[in-house]
Amino acid sequence: MDVKSVRGLVGNKLSFESVSADNGLKRAANMTADEIISQVIASGLRGRGGAGFPTAKKWEFARSEKGDSKYIVCNADEGEPGTFKDRLILTDFPDLVFAGMAIAGKAVGAEHGILYLRAEYAWLRDHLEKVLEWRRSAKLLGKGLFNNKYFNFDIQIRMGSGAYICGEETALLESLEGRRGDARNRIPFPVQAGFLGKPTVVNNVETLAWVPCIIEKGPSWFSAMGTKKSPGAWLFSVSGDCKRPGIYEYPFGTSLHQLLEDVGGEDAKAVQVGGASGLCVPPTGFSRTLSAGDLATGGSIIIYGPEQDMFDVAENFQHFFADESCGQCVPCRIGNVRLLDAIRKMRKAGLDAETERTLRQLTSTMRTASKCGLGQSSTKAFLSILDNFKNELPPVVGEAKATAAAE
Amino acid sequence: MEGQSPVQLEVERLIRVHGRNRTALMPILQELNRAHSYLSEEAMLCVSKELGVPRAEVYGVATFYSFLSVRPRGRFVIRMCRSISCAKQGKFHPVTAALMEELGISFGETTPDGLFTLEKTNCMGMCDQGPAILVNEDVHVKLTVASVLEIIDDYRRKAKAEGFGKKIA
Ligand SMILES: Cc1cc2nc3c(=O)[nH]c(=O)nc-3n(C[C@H](O)[C@H](O)[C@H](O)COP(=O)(O)O)c2cc1C
Ligand code: SF4
Numbered sequence: 001m002d003v004k005s006v007r008g009l010v011g012n013k014l015s016f017e018s019v020s021a022d023n024g025l026k027r028a029a030n031m032t033a034d035e036i037i038s039q040v041i042a043s044g045l046r047g048r049g050g051a052g053f054p055t056a057k058k059w060e061f062a063r064s065e066k067g068d069s070k071y072i073v074c075n076a077d078e079g080e081p082g083t084f085k086d087r088l089i090l091t092d093f094p095d096l097v098f099a100g101m102a103i104a105g106k107a108v109g110a111e112h113g114i115l116y117l118r119a120e121y122a123w124l125r126d127h128l129e130k131v132l133e134w135r136r137s138a139k140l141l142g143k144g145l146f147n148n149k150y151f152n153f154d155i156q157i158r159m160g161s162g163a164y165i166c167g168e169e170t171a172l173l174e175s176l177e178g179r180r181g182d183a184r185n186r187i188p189f190p191v192q193a194g195f196l197g198k199p200t201v202v203n204n205v206e207t208l209a210w211v212p213c214i215i216e217k218g219p220s221w222f223s224a225m226g227t228k229k230s231p232g233a234w235l236f237s238v239s240g241d242c243k244r245p246g247i248y249e250y251p252f253g254t255s256l257h258q259l260l261e262d263v264g265g266e267d268a269k270a271v272q273v274g275g276a277s278g279l280c281v282p283p284t285g286f287s288r289t290l291s292a293g294d295l296a297t298g299g300s301i302i303i304y305g306p307e308q309d310m311f312d313v314a315e316n317f318q319h320f321f322a323d324e325s326c327g328q329c330v331p332c333r334i335g336n337v338r339l340l341d342a343i344r345k346m347r348k349a350g351l352d353a354e355t356e357r358t359l360r361q362l363t364s365t366m367r368t369a370s371k372c373g374l375g376q377s378s379t380k381a382f383l384s385i386l387d388n389f390k391n392e393l394p395p396v397v398g399e400a401k402a403t404a405a406a407e
Numbered sequence: 408m409e410g411q412s413p414v415q416l417e418v419e420r421l422i423r424v425h426g427r428n429r430t431a432l433m434p435i436l437q438e439l440n441r442a443h444s445y446l447s448e449e450a451m452l453c454v455s456k457e458l459g460v461p462r463a464e465v466y467g468v469a470t471f472y473s474f475l476s477v478r479p480r481g482r483f484v485i486r487m488c489r490s491i492s493c494a495k496q497g498k499f500h501p502v503t504a505a506l507m508e509e510l511g512i513s514f515g516e517t518t519p520d521g522l523f524t525l526e527k528t529n530c531m532g533m534c535d536q537g538p539a540i541l542v543n544e545d546v547h548v549k550l551t552v553a554s555v556l557e558i559i560d561d562y563r564r565k566a567k568a569e570g571f572g573k574k575i576a
Contacts, residue, residue: 008535178431179464
C-alpha cells in the first residue's frame with residue numbers, strides 16, 4: 001500500500017519539515033549522556049502521549065537505574081479517538097522518531113529499542129521496516145553508529161492487536177511480554193522495572209520526534225515557540241465539523257478561537273479537546289488556550305457543529321470505554337457499562353435530579369477508585385457534556401406532566 | 408518429521424522465527440491469526456504446549472485483543488470505524504448501508520461463501536478522512552457508496568485469483 005496516499009491534509013508549516021533527523025543524531029553521538037539530558041531539560045520538552053511528564057526527568061530516572069540491559073519503547077498505539085498525528089509522523093518523518101529513540105538510548109544507556117505499533121496501522125509496517133533497513137545500512141542504527149563502537153542501538157517493531165488500553169504504558173509492557181493488556185500497579189514505575197523487569201523508558205512518537213530537532217537546533221529554538229510555563233509546539237489532530245480537517249502545528253498558548261478560525265470551524269457548538277478521555281468545551285470556553293496549565297491534551301481536537309446532538313457524543317464515547325476497559329477493576333468495568341445504560345435511558349426519558357445525583361456519585365467513585373488512567377478519565381466527556389448541554393435532554397416523563405399540570 | 412500436523416509444522420516454523428519464549432506469544436498468535444483469519448483450538452493448544460504457556464493464558468490472550476479471533480472469520484475482515492469523529496462524516500450512513508446490502512450481512516457476520524466478515528472497530532486514526540474501513544491490514548478512506556462497492560469487487564477478484572472458492576468446494 002502506498003502510505004502517502006492516505007497522508008491527509010497538513011494545514012500549516014510543520015517544524016519537522018525544517019530539520020534533518022540525522023544532524024541531531026550526529027551531534028548527540030558526540031555528546032555525553034549528561035549533555036544530552038541537560039539540553040532536553042533546558043528545552044522543557046514534555047511527553048505528548050497525554051500525561052505531559054517532563055521527558056528529561058523520565059530519562060534521568062532510567063539512567064540512574066543499575067543494569068546494562070535497558071529499553072526505549074516508542075508508544076505508537078495512538079488509540080485516543082480523534083488522534084492521528086503519530087500516523088502522520090510515522091508516514092512523513094519516521095527518521096526523526098528513530099533518531100530520537102537512539103538519542104534517548106544514548107542518554108539512558110539503552111541499546112534496545114522497540115516500536116509498539118497499533119494493529120490498525122499495520123499498513124505502515126513495511127514502510128517503517130524499509131526505513132529501519134536503510135538506517136542500518138547507513139550506520140545510523142545497529143552496531144557502532146557513526147562507526148563509534150561504543151554507540152550501539154537497534155530497533156524492532158512489535159505489533160499490537162487492537163486494544164486501546166495497550167496505549168497505557170504498563171498495559172503496553174504486558175502486551176509486549178505476551179500477556180493480556182492489563183494495566184500494572186505503579187511502583188515500580190517502568191523506568192525502574194519495565195519490559196522484562198528491566199528499566200524502560202516509554203515515550204510517545206511525537207515526543208521522540210522532537211528530540212533530534214532540539215539537539216540540532218538547540219533548546220531555546222524549541223522553548224521560544226510556546227509560553228514560559230508550556231514551552232514548545234505541538235501537533236494537533238483536527239477532525240469533525242470543520243472545512244479543513246487535518247494536522248496543524250501550534251505553539252502552546254494558542255486559543256481555541258484561533259484554531260477554529262484556521263480550520264474553518266467557526267460555527268462550532270462545542271470542541272472536544274483530548275479525545276474520548278478529554279473535555280468537551282462549549283463556546284464560552286473558546287478563549288481558553290491549549291497549554292499545560294489550561295487545556296492539556298494528547299492533541300485530539302474534535303469539532304461539533306450546530307447540528308450535533310451532544311448526548312450522541314456522550315453515548316458514543318461511553319460505549320468506547322465500556323468496550324475498551326481491560327476489566328481488571330470493578331469501578332471501571334461495571335461503572336462504564338452502568339453509565340452507558342444511563343446515557344441511553346436519559347436520551348429517551350430525560351434525567352431526574354435523583355438519578356443525576358447517583359450518577360455523579362458513580363463518576364466520582366470511578367475517578368478515584370479506578371486503577372489506571374482509562375477508568376480515571378472515562379467520565380470526563382460525559383460530565384462536561386452534562387454540565388454544558390443538559391438542556392438537550394428530553395424532559396423527564398413525570399416532570400413534563402407535572403409542569404403541564406401546573407401551567 | 409512424519410506424523411506432524413500442518414498446524415504443528417507451522418507453529419514450529421514460527422517459533423524458529425520468533426523464539427521459544429513468552430514474549431514470542433503475541434507475534435506467533437498474530438501470524439497464525441493473519442494466515443487463517445482466526446485461531447483454531449488446535450493452533451492454540453499447540454502454541455501452549457510448545458511455548459510452555461498454560462492453555463488458559465493462551466486463550467486469555469487470544470480473547471483479549473479485538474484483532475485476534477477464536478472463531479472462524481472470512482478471508483477478508485472488513486472493519487468499519489464507529490468513533491464519533493468518523494461517524495460525523497456525512498457519507499457514513501449511506502456507506503454502511505451499502506456495505507451491508509452488497510454483502511447481505513450485518514455487523515458481526517460472515518458471508519456464506521466465507522469471503523467477508525463485517526465488524527465495527529474503534530477509532531482507526533483516519534478521522535480526518537472518514538468514512539474509513541480496514542480490510543485485513545489495508546486502509547481505505549474517504550469512502551463513498553460507489554468507491555466502497557468498487558473496493559469489495561477488487562477483493563472478490565483478488566480472492567478469485569487466489570483460487571479461494573475452490574478450496575471450499
Ligand atoms: C488509557 C490510556 C491510553 C493511552 N494511550 C496512549 C497512546 O495511544 N499513545 C501514547 O503515546 N500514550 C498513551 N497513553 C499515555 C501512556 O501511558 C504514557 O504516559 C506515554 O506513552 C508516555 O509517553 P510521553 O511521556 O512521551 O507522553 C495512554 C494512557 C492511558 C491511561
Ligand atoms: S481502570 Fe479500567 S482499564 Fe484501567 S486497570 Fe481498571 S479496568 Fe483496566
